[in-house]
Amino acid sequence: MSDRPYDVVLYGASGFVGKQTVQYFARHPGSESLHWAIAGRNRQKLEAVRDEVGVTVDVLVADSQDQPAIDNIVSQTRVLLTTAGPFALYGNTLVDACVRFKTHYVDITGETPWVRTLIDRYHAQAAVDGTRIIPCCGFDSIPSDLGTYLVVRHLQEQLNLSCKQVQGYFQAYGGFNGGTLASAFNLYDSAGITQINDPFLLNPSTSHTQAEVEQNRDPKAPSFDPDLQTWVAPFFMGAVNTRVVRRSSALYDQWQEPYGSDFSYQEYLKFDQPLAWLKATGVTAGLALFAGALQQPQLRSLFQPILPQPGSGPSEQKMDEGWFSCELVGTATDGRKLRGLIQDQGDPGNRATVKFVCESALSLALATDELPGGQARGGILTPATGLGQVLAKRLRQAGMTVSIDLF
Numbered sequence: 001m002s003d004r005p006y007d008v009v010l011y012g013a014s015g016f017v018g019k020q021t022v023q024y025f026a027r028h029p030g031s032e033s034l035h036w037a038i039a040g041r042n043r044q045k046l047e048a049v050r051d052e053v054g055v056t057v058d059v060l061v062a063d064s065q066d067q068p069a070i071d072n073i074v075s076q077t078r079v080l081l082t083t084a085g086p087f088a089l090y091g092n093t094l095v096d097a098c099v100r101f102k103t104h105y106v107d108i109t110g111e112t113p114w115v116r117t118l119i120d121r122y123h124a125q126a127a128v129d130g131t132r133i134i135p136c137c138g139f140d141s142i143p144s145d146l147g148t149y150l151v152v153r154h155l156q157e158q159l160n161l162s163c164k165q166v167q168g169y170f171q172a173y174g175g176f177n178g179g180t181l182a183s184a185f186n187l188y189d190s191a192g193i194t195q196i197n198d199p200f201l202l203n204p205s206t207s208h209t210q211a212e213v214e215q216n217r218d219p220k221a222p223s224f225d226p227d228l229q230t231w232v233a234p235f236f237m238g239a240v241n242t243r244v245v246r247r248s249s250a251l252y253d254q255w256q257e258p259y260g261s262d263f264s265y266q267e268y269l270k271f272d273q274p275l276a277w278l279k280a281t282g283v284t285a286g287l288a289l290f291a292g293a294l295q296q297p298q299l300r301s302l303f304q305p306i307l308p309q310p311g312s313g314p315s316e317q318k319m320d321e322g323w324f325s326c327e328l329v330g331t332a333t334d335g336r337k338l339r340g341l342i343q344d345q346g347d348p349g350n351r352a353t354v355k356f357v358c359e360s361a362l363s364l365a366l367a368t369d370e371l372p373g374g375q376a377r378g379g380i381l382t383p384a385t386g387l388g389q390v391l392a393k394r395l396r397q398a399g400m401t402v403s404i405d406l407f
Contacts, residue, residue: 006037006077007365009060011094012084013038014045016177016313017108019053020354021083026055028358034365039073040084064090071097079104081361085179086186087135088114095122095133102131104364108138108357110180110240111187113195115202119380123204127379132371134386136244137360138353142383142391143326143342144168144241144267145248146402149384150392151330151340152259154404161332163260166245168267169228169329170235174322174347177313184294193295196239202247204254216264218242222280225268227329227337227407231276232268233284241267248384255373260333270327314347322347329407337407344400359394363387367394 010025012018022038039060040046046059060076062069064084074080074097084090087109098105099122109115115135126133136145152163187193195201199216200208222233235241245265252258271279293299308314314322328340346352360383368375372388383391396402 004076004078006035006058008034008036008079008081008361009039009073009077010036011039011073011080011082012090014040014042014049015083016179016311017350017354018083019049020350021081021358022049022053022055024354024358026053028362034362037077064093067093067097070094071101074098074103075101077103079106079361079364081105081357082107083179083357085109085111086183087111088183088186088190098133099126099129099131102129104132104134106134106137106357106360106364108140108353109135109183110138110140110237111183112201112240112243113187113190113193115380116195119202119204123380127377130376130378132364132378132381132386134360134364134381134383136240137357137383137387139324139348139356140237141241141244142356142360143170143324144265145244145382145384146387146391146395147326147328147340147342148245148259148265148330149248149388150402150404151328151338152263154340155330155332155338159332159336159338161334161336163263164331164333165264165266166328166330167225167227168235168241168265169225169232169270169327170237170267170324171270171272172322172324172348174324174349174351175308175314175318176349177308179310179313180349181307182310199242200246202243203250204247205250216242216246216266219266219268220284222277222284223268224277225270228270228327230273231271231280233271233280234287235267235269236287238267244382245384248382251379251382251385313350319347319350320345322351324348324352339405339407341401341403342395355395355398355400359398360387360391363390363394 010021013022037058037060041063043061060073062073070093080103088111148166155161155163218238219234225232249259249263323345325343330338344352367390370390392402
């Protein structure tokens with residue numbers, strides 16, 4: 001790929017999150033020496049973004065349903081970053097081209113049924129070719145997946161202990177953009193909705209005993225956490241993040257780098273005192289009602305028009321005021337515990353997601369030789385299996401807290 005004109009192409013660059021990726025690349029130290037371009041289906045909108053941000057980069061045009069035009073773009077770059085969702089509608093031609101042209105790929109999807117189709121169609125070929133196709137590189141699911149990886153490896157490498165389980169605890173403040181909501185609505189309207197309750201949906205083999213399935217079911221009710229000494233509730237993105245973490249664990253098992261025998265992962269929303277029980281109970285009930293309304297077309301039609309539409313999202317001030325924290329508690333086989341922390345200032349669904357996906361693409365473009373598994377590793381990977389410590393280092397350099405210490 002060394003003779004390709006671009007290191008990275010940002011597809012979907014005129015969208016709400018896509019525009020933020022252009023801003024991130026434009027402001028990134030060292031971007032002057034990086035060969036990158038922006039792409040999408042509307043030249044006028046793309047040029048407007050380029051002019052507004054004030055960068056001199058090439059504009060490439062291709063509708064996501066135009067395979068020859070997509071092929072032309074993908075064949076010119078070493079890494080493709082896409083923010084154009086819903087990915088089940090607009091991502092297939094991009095991934096197909098990336099696999100055929102051996103172009104590395106990252107996106108911000110949380111659409112696990114769609115990721116399952118990618119695994120079935122492309123994992124084997126991408127693995128043979130050493131092509132890294134890495135979905136879920138936004139707030140879904142880097143804090144969960146990368147954080148778990150760092151906790152497990154620290155236990156193994158620094159304390160010589162095997163990991164029994166990791167629990168993730170989220171706190172966050174921010175807003176939704178229209179693209180994220182459109183992806184959620186499309187998922188609820190698709191046949192894939194029946195798959196999301198499978199706790200091992202993304203594992204290389206989905207053959208598990210009923211006992212394993214029941215043990216790894218998503219939590220449904222609030223509970224008191226003895227480690228944190230406060231109440232926690234089901235996390236609404238747990239049905240995405242836990243599947244990604246379990247795929248990482250399963251892939252590392254295949255590569256003889258296991259997390260631990262019978263390793264398990266689960267995650268929650270954390271609530272501070274006072275009134276933590278009341279907050280956890282209220283949020284659990286509210287999320288259950290919202291999920292139920294999503295599945296009822298008549299109810300959804302009442303509130304969908306007042307929600308952010310594709311191409312829109314929180315204000316700049318709202319995104320700057322947002323924040324997130326992901327605490328991870330790892331338990332070793334001897335009972336000792338380790339605490340991981342990934343946190344940052346900025347709206348998680350926008351500012352943090354943009355930092356995550358851009359640094360993921362830059363990891364692939366600038367640190368190929370340092371990535372886990374070396375240049376030979378490929379397939380439908382996860383952030384932990386495809387990027388690992390390289391991404392952790394880049395996130396720290398970008399100002400994000402990524403730390404591990406004894407609990």
